[in-house]
Amino acid sequence: MGQHTRLLTFDQLEPWQKDNHWITGGYRPLLRSYRACLRSIFASHNETVNIWTHLIGSAIAVLTAFYLLLDLSPSGTLTHGRKGWLAPFAGIPYPFPNAAQPSVEIWDTIGFAAFLVSASVCLGFSAFFHTFVAHSKEVAQRWNRLDYVGIVVLISGTFVPMVHYGFACDSHLRNLYIGLIYTFAAATTATVVSPHAQTPQFRRLRTYIFIALGLSAVVPVGHAVWRYGLEGASANISLFWLALGGALYIIGALLYAERCPERFSPGTFNTLFSSHQIFHVLILLAAWSHWTAITEEFRYWHGEREGVC
Template structure:
């Protein structure tokens, strides 16, 4: 009889503990829901923004309040707002390319005895450019609600990252594509690095950021972005597309360019938020789509250069 009472009491205690745990879980869930609602309530709409924060009128809400605090801006990275996807897409991309670079070096470098420090250097330029571009982009979007001066500084970081990615991407392409023509390789590397340095100058120095210099700034970035056309045309005059596809991953380079152009076009025309203002405030805006296209373009370029590396160290690729 006492055993029955003991078992009954133990079962009662277990039910009470289970009910208590369920109640705590319910309270925690309710608290998180309330917290999320409060966070959403604290977000601003377009009409509440200061002029310096107004960029895309089709994004009607989801704006973080101006923080005037690095800590508050960085803390908001963990919440949901209209910069969340922009921040995390490139932050995770920066981590992925950093880890990917280390893994690629460990897996691919030992594959060929002919692999040298030059291979490591040119790939390091690409990975450094990708990390700087994506990391600077994530930083800019994280602190863009701080203050006018900090937002301007972050915007300079963002533009600088674009320069680093473009220049870093060209380095392995030119190295493998013009390996048998070292004079041309050197010429084109100097040309692209010079244009990149010019873009950095017009991005950072206030004298060149005035409205009078706007056309020249645009020309510098257009020149840098299209500077790869010259060596590609030069190479096509000497070799067939098939040879260049194997030697420098030309098909993947062209795919990279197409992805960049398509992403930039979507960003420029403000699609799809232009069709339904307010519907894509948090998810699916043109800027977010552009970020994804940047990641896809960088991945396509990396794959093409990995194929070029393989061909370069094969019996056929080693012949000039």
């Protein structure tokens, strides 16, 4: 951080910077320079882990998307059987219409694109917010809003492939649920980007609004179970991995909202293992779980069922 190497305590922060008084130190001073903020990602402070976890996650999502775009051969992608958490390593599915896989359609492309783009955006916005929060009040607030937008984008983007494979034989229900989730997402975005919602006092309610948006997945999942039975729905949407990812998101969000574990030992978790850092790691694990679900959904629908209703 150059000449700005002195880290601050919570009490030395400006009022607008004070968010979590159980993180008692390790704060960067206001750098008022994008270049200085970017240099600071290589320094040790209480945002270092937050920056790198999501910067690496965003890069992985972007590279995966480019891999799919550049890999013009669909060969070997319809291996049968469940791969579990190794599914993404068992040959990334080729989600583009092609002669070798006649059942693959544009909605497969849309589903994969929605997830990978939303993951890239969410994790990227998060990494940049934690990088530039030390720039100035105006810049921090701008990136904070984008951070919230990114969360909504990831939640809604994860819905798309799940709903597509859950209702692959009923395009009307698929379109209905995708339309509803993006309507809810727009309303959520309008709520959380308001100036009042950016205040620390709004933290718990803001977190529960995000959780509620994610839990709205219960409606299409429940409908799929009612319509196709538990076994059929589980196969169509890889229910275990879908639910595991949702649980990881919720656990992380609750730890963040309640400031655990730092509230039980102020100052101990200033640079490592704070609630926000744990939340970031759980977000990565949840995204991996949902990516596993999507790849298994693709293999089941186009491999075992050969795209036949």
